[in-house]
Amino acid sequence: MSIKLIKGGTVVGPTGAILADVLIDGETIAALYAPGRAPEVEETIDASGKLVIPGAVDAHTHMELPFGGTHASDTFDTGTKAAAIGGTTTIIDFAVQRTGEVIQDGLAAWHGKAEGNCHIDYAFHMIMGGVDDESLKAMDHLVASEGISSFKLFMAYPGVFYSDDGQILRAMQKARDNGAMIMMHAENGPAIDVLVRQALERGETDPIHHGLTRPQELEAEATSRAIWLASVAADCPLYIVHLSASKALDQVKNARDLGKNVFAETCPQYLYLTLEDQLGAPGFEGAKWVCSTPLRSKHETHRADLWQGLRTNDLSVVSTDHCPFCFKDQKELGLGDFSKIPNGIGSVEHRVDLLYQGVVDGKLSLSRWVETIATTPARMFGLFPKKGIIAPGSDADVVIYDPAGRTRISAETHHMNMDHSAWEGWEIDGRVDTVLSRGEVIASGGEYLGRAGRGQYVKRGLSDYLI
Ligand code: DUC
Ligand code: ZN
Ligand code: ZN
Numbered sequence: 453m454s455i456k457l458i459k460g461g462t463v464v465g466p467t468g469a470i471l472a473d474v475l476i477d478g479e480t481i482a483a484l485y486a487p488g489r490a491p492e493v494e495e496t497i498d499a500s501g502k503l504v505i506p507g508a509v510d511a512h513t514h515m516e517l518p519f520g521g522t523h524a525s526d527t528f529d530t531g532t533k534a535a536a537i538g539g540t541t542t543i544i545d546f547a548v549q550r551t552g553e554v555i556q557d558g559l560a561a562w563h564g565k566a567e568g569n570c571h572i573d574y575a576f577h578m579i580m581g582g583v584d585d586e587s588l589k590a591m592d593h594l595v596a597s598e599g600i601s602s603f604k605l606f607m608a609y610p611g612v613f614y615s616d617d618g619q620i621l622r623a624m625q626k627a628r629d630n631g632a633m634i635m636m637h638a639e640n641g642p643a644i645d646v647l648v649r650q651a652l653e654r655g656e657t658d659p660i661h662h663g664l665t666r667p668q669e670l671e672a673e674a675t676s677r678a679i680w681l682a683s684v685a686a687d688c689p690l691y692i693v694h695l696s697a698s699k700a701l702d703q704v705k706n707a708r709d710l711g712k713n714v715f716a717e718t719c720p721q722y723l724y725l726t727l728e729d730q731l732g733a734p735g736f737e738g739a740k741w742v743c744s745t746p747l748r749s750k751h752e753t754h755r756a757d758l759w760q761g762l763r764t765n766d767l768s769v770v771s772t773d774h775c776p777f778c779f780k781d782q783k784e785l786g787l788g789d790f791s792k793i794p795n796g797i798g799s800v801e802h803r804v805d806l807l808y809q810g811v812v813d814g815k816l817s818l819s820r821w822v823e824t825i826a827t828t829p830a831r832m833f834g835l836f837p838k839k840g841i842i843a844p845g846s847d848a849d850v851v852i853y854d855p856a857g858r859t860r861i862s863a864e865t866h867h868m869n870m871d872h873s874a875w876e877g878w879e880i881d882g883r884v885d886t887v888l889s890r891g892e893v894i895a896s897g898g899e900y901l902g903r904a905g906r907g908q909y910v911k912r913g914l915s916d917y918l919i
Contacts, residue, residue, distance in 0.1 A: 511832065512773045528570050542849065577600065591627070
């Protein structure tokens with residue numbers, strides 16, 4: 453068994469930062485020592501002047517998702533390699549039950565895509581494409597035996613993934629019984645479809661109309677409805693995904709102030725990018741930023757409110773909703789009709805750096821950075837303390853982060869399977885220096901050392917935040 457010592461760094465966790473040396477024995481963390489107190493070991497990794505953080509956990513990715521007449525362009529191979537290079541050592545991807553399909557078949561198909569191809573550890577949530585007696589029964593089985601303790605439902609996309617309120621309530625009641633978390637895509641899909649039809653009839657076909665036909669009121673309304681449905685289901689645990697808008701955040705805040713079992717995540721794109729500057733780019737360029745929920749107006753307070761929500765814990769987690777599509781042939785499916793542009797942005801490689809910029813800009817503390825990208829997603833989704841913390845007994849998933857480094861983001865240098873970047877040309881502070889996954893150094897000083905197939909499926913338990 454190999455013994456390693458990460459020496460001289462500042463270990464950052466959810467409770468703060470301490471100078472400590474980290475002893476790794478094989479795949480796990482064995483001990484933390486006050487500087488200079490650790491035993492001599494053969495392999496030492498120098499972390500002087502650097503931050504030593506838990507490998508990040510991205511709780512929302514869509515590798516190879518069939519969507520919008522095509523597939524998300526990252527495979528489990530390309531997407532998890534990119535994630536690893538960017539300091540993410542665990543993803544939770546969404547296995548899909550297509551409408552009419554048996555849940556277990558959808559899950560088996562997802563295992564088939566991932567197994568033998570992942571560079572880092574991975575787990576699954578389950579998208580429920582249909583709520584009926586059979587799928588409700590399957591939820592119990594997935595929680596008890598398959599390590600899947602969270603289920604995503606859609607209030608949007610009628611005819612694709614959509615569930616009506618009765619179906620949502622039934623799934624929530626089941627989750628209340630078996631301890632699972634319900635994850636909600638909260639947008640009022642039927643109302644959005646009316647606005648989309650009306651816009652197209654007026655000849656409004658450019659990408660910006662994707663955002664204009666998904667107003668924040670329809671995110672807020674669905675968020676509020678999901679919260680009340682969860683309340684009727686005896687306070688079933690509810691997690692709102694990709695929250696983008698101030699009015700939706702208000703609903704989550706109110707629910708949390710009332711003591712409800714309600715949580716939410718946001719994503720880097722909503723913290724930095726806007727309807728006008730990206731989605732409204734000239735011509736068809738804005739298609740690169742078509743995602744749902746959509747980017748919001750820079751003339752409103754969304755971005756500032758989301759950063760504040762992260763500080764106050766009304767937003768608990770930052771995930772990517774990584775769902776990449778190439779511009780050529782994929783985004784181009786929507787030329788002349790914005791409603792046909794496949795929805796999704798890819799940023800699994802850049803979440804750690806993009807959120808570190810929030811620390812540099814004074815919007816997040818160091819420990820809150822680690823909490824929102826690693827510790828809380830691990831706790832929220834039943835991976836803790838195996839993942840999300842540097843502590844004795846935890847997996848030795850560790851990122852050595854250089855706060856003095858710089859990261860330049862570009863499609864020319866990124867590792868995601870995308871022909872463009874949502875962050876093209878951005879130069880930000882901080883840089884991932886070294887990445888360890890279960891004790892193995894898989895990236896160091898810009899060199900990639902990992903391999904496809906080394907990542908393992910992790911069965912998850914129930915959320916730490918269950919009450
Ligand atoms: N939103 C996206 O942007 N892509 C995939 C699915 C979703 O809900
Ligand atoms: Zn969604
Ligand atoms: Zn998603």
